[in-house]
Amino acid sequence: DVTGGEGGVTGVPRPTLLGLQLHDLRAFLLYAFVLTLLAYYAVWRVTGTPFGRMLRAIRDDQVAAKSMGKNVVRVKITMFCFAGALAGLAGVIFAQYVRVVDPNSFRLTVSIEVLAMLILGGTANVFGSALGAIVLIVLPEALRFLDVGSSSAEQVRQIAFGAMLILILRFRPQGLLPEYWLPGFLRRRREREVRLAFESLEREAQAGGASGVPAAPARPSPAGEGDGVLMRLDNVSKRFGGIQALKDFSTTLEAGKITSLIGPNGAGKTTAFNVITGFLAPDTGRVLLRGQDITRMKPHQMSGLGIARSFQNLRLFYQMSALDNVMVAVRPQLGETLWRTLLRVRATAREERATRRKALAILNYVGLRDKALELAEDLSYAEEKLLGLARLLAMEADLLLLDEPGSGLDPASLETLFALIRQLARSGKTVCIVEHNLDVIKELSDKVVFLDEGRALAEGPPQDILHNRELAERYFGT
Numbered sequence: 001d002v003t004g005g006e007g008g009v010t011g012v013p014r015p016t017l018l019g020l021q022l023h024d025l026r027a028f029l030l031y032a033f034v035l036t037l038l039a040y041y042a043v044w045r046v047t048g049t050p051f052g053r054m055l056r057a058i059r060d061d062q063v064a065a066k067s068m069g070k071n072v073v074r075v076k077i078t079m080f081c082f083a084g085a086l087a088g089l090a091g092v093i094f095a096q097y098v099r100v101v102d103p104n105s106f107r108l109t110v111s112i113e114v115l116a117m118l119i120l121g122g123t124a125n126v127f128g129s130a131l132g133a134i135v136l137i138v139l140p141e142a143l144r145f146l147d148v149g150s151s152s153a154e155q156v157r158q159i160a161f162g163a164m165l166i167l168i169l170r171f172r173p174q175g176l177l178p179e180y181w182l183p184g185f186l187r188r189r190r191e192r193e194v195r196l197a198f199e200s201l202e203r204e205a206q207a208g209g210a211s212g213v214p215a216a217p218a219r220p221s222p223a224g225e226g227d228g229v230l231m232r233l234d235n236v237s238k239r240f241g242g243i244q245a246l247k248d249f250s251t252t253l254e255a256g257k258i259t260s261l262i263g264p265n266g267a268g269k270t271t272a273f274n275v276i277t278g279f280l281a282p283d284t285g286r287v288l289l290r291g292q293d294i295t296r297m298k299p300h301q302m303s304g305l306g307i308a309r310s311f312q313n314l315r316l317f318y319q320m321s322a323l324d325n326v327m328v329a330v331r332p333q334l335g336e337t338l339w340r341t342l343l344r345v346r347a348t349a350r351e352e353r354a355t356r357r358k359a360l361a362i363l364n365y366v367g368l369r370d371k372a373l374e375l376a377e378d379l380s381y382a383e384e385k386l387l388g389l390a391r392l393l394a395m396e397a398d399l400l401l402l403d404e405p406g407s408g409l410d411p412a413s414l415e416t417l418f419a420l421i422r423q424l425a426r427s428g429k430t431v432c433i434v435e436h437n438l439d440v441i442k443e444l445s446d447k448v449v450f451l452d453e454g455r456a457l458a459e460g461p462p463q464d465i466l467h468n469r470e471l472a473e474r475y476f477g478t
Contacts, residue, residue: 008102012095032093039086040130045342046082047126050327050335050352055079056124057317057328064315067277068329068395069303070336078338120168122175124319127183131176139164179319180375194323194372197360230255230399230430231276236285237454238271245271246282247454253399258421258431260441260462263451264475269434270312272451273401276432277309278302289399303331308397310388312404312434318377322368322387325376326359329394359394366390366420382413389420399430406440418443438466450475 003009014022015031022028046052054075058065062072095101113136121132140161168176182190231253238246246268253259261269274280276287278299287295289305297305317325333355334340335348363372366386371379376387385405392400405421406414421444425431435441441448441462448465450458452474458465465471 004102006103008100008105009095010100012099012101014099015096028097032097035089035093039089040126042342043086043129044126045345046338047124049341049348050333050355051338051341053320053324053328054336056320056324059124060317060319061315063279064311064317065328066279066299067303067309067311068391069300069331071300082338116165120165120175122177122179122181124179125175125177125181127181128175128177135176180321191373193356194360197357198364198369200357201361201364228254228256230290232288233272233276234286234288236272236275236282236287238268238275238280238282244454246275249285249451249454249456251449251456251459253430253432254447255398255430256425256428257446258425258433258444259447259449260433260435260445261449261451262435262438262441262465262475267451268454269451270403271454273309273403273432273434276401277307303395303397306396306398307401308392308395308399309401310392310403310405312407314384314388316376316384316387316391319375321373321375322363322379322390323356323359323372325387326362326390326394327355329391330355330358331395362390362393365393367416382409382416385409385413385417386420389417393424397429399432400424402431402433402435404435404437405433406435406437414440442466 014028016022017031022031047055054065054070057068058070058072058075066072091101094105098105117132117136118129119132120135121130122128229252233249233251236246236249237244249268249272251259261272263269271280275282278294278297278301281296285295286293289307292305294302294305317328320328333351334344335351341348360369360372363369366389368383368386368390371383371387376384379387385408389402389405392402402421405417409417418440421431421433425446431444433440433444445462447459448462449456450465450468450471457474458468458471
């Protein structure tokens with residue numbers, strides 16, 4: 001009764017607009033064109049705002065996005081509904097035009113054509129998607145000049161059409177328009193905004209108004225935590241099958257201090273980081289932040305509590321610019337909700353300007369000023385390390401967890417990184433480091449915790465731990 005079964009739906013009425021029924025095809029074309037423009041504007045708003053930046057981050061690396069406070073499941077459901085609404089609108093226009101809808105209207109070839117439009121034009125580029133649609137509609141018509149007889153004309157056209165697609169995908173796999181392609185005037189405007197923002201920051205620095213390290217939001221310490229302890233781990237244990245990664249692990253992270261976790265491979269250092277940040281739930285024990293039990297909280301909730309972490313393999317968003325990598329880490333952003341993106345245009349634009357300025361100040365602070373608009377994949381390894389640190393600073397966290405920050409760096413890059421981390425601690429940040437480079441441990445640590453087989457065997461000043469013969473034998477195996 002609803003779909004008509006195999007016979008489909010017949011007699012679909014033409015749309016009525018302001019009391020006028022659009023029987024004339026020219027009027028219907030104008031109606032369809034206006035609706036298409038509105039849908040295109042909605043997609044452009046989504047892709048060109050904080051919401052679209054968050055989508056790109058989730059696409060590139062869901063784990064990193066979660067660590068920045070992005071609720072990946074909710075965002076995916078939201079986008080599924082949004083895309084379904086646009087597909088539904090397209091179906092309505094189609095049904096009103098042909099006035100008959102049956103199963104033959106939506107064969108597999110339709111899905112293939114839509115996907116081909118996206119790939120041909122350029123994925124994640126709203127201009128490319130439109131270009132791909134135009135090309136795939138116009139090109140078959142343009143190939144009608146091939147006059148080889150009515151019986152084989154269509155087959156020849158299809159072969160020529162397929163060959164052109166193969167050539168484009170072979171020599172332009174990113175599509176006709178790369179993801180970060182913008183029309184010239186939009187690209188020049190973005191470059192001008194970045195340049196003016198840096199000039200403004202320079203004037204503030206000369207006037208003594210630059211603050212250096214971004215300040216974390218005020219988070220009052222609960223009663224009973226006046227001993228300077230920001231985080232406490234009490235008898236935390238975690239087992240993976242027959243492997244005991246952590247066993248009754250207890251330690252404290254003091255506010256404004258740099259604590260290092262060291263030990264042989266498999267000692268449980270990274271597992272401790274994953275437990276602290278919610279990526280793993282401990283079997284037993286508790287994790288307390290300012291006296292609050294956060295043991296069972298999800299990863300995307302941790303950033304709101306003032307916890308930020310880096311990863312051993314960096315987990316940058318390599319298909320995004322350095323500036324966007326930092327901007328996506330700034331939170332909270334009202335523009336990361338779909339309805340605000342679509343309906344509160346001015347408020348979102350004001351917030352975006354403030355977010356961009358904050359991100360540029362952080363890039364300037366870590367020494368990546370000249371790399372702001374470059375893709376993360378085009379940076380050197382040392383610059384990628386600095387970008388990872390910049391992303392943490394954008395989260396304005398109290399507790400920074402750095403997983404092997406000095407690995408793979410040359411001495412000059414290490415000195416730059418040392419200076420930044422020391423300044424973070426002096427500004428009041430609490431830093432916890434997992435590191436194998438003993439030079440990093442000596443240079444930076446206020447306290448060292450030695451782990452082996454999931455237990456904290458000793459903790460204290462670096463000179464005491466590193467000169468302990470028994471611990472050295474466990475660490476080096478000699």
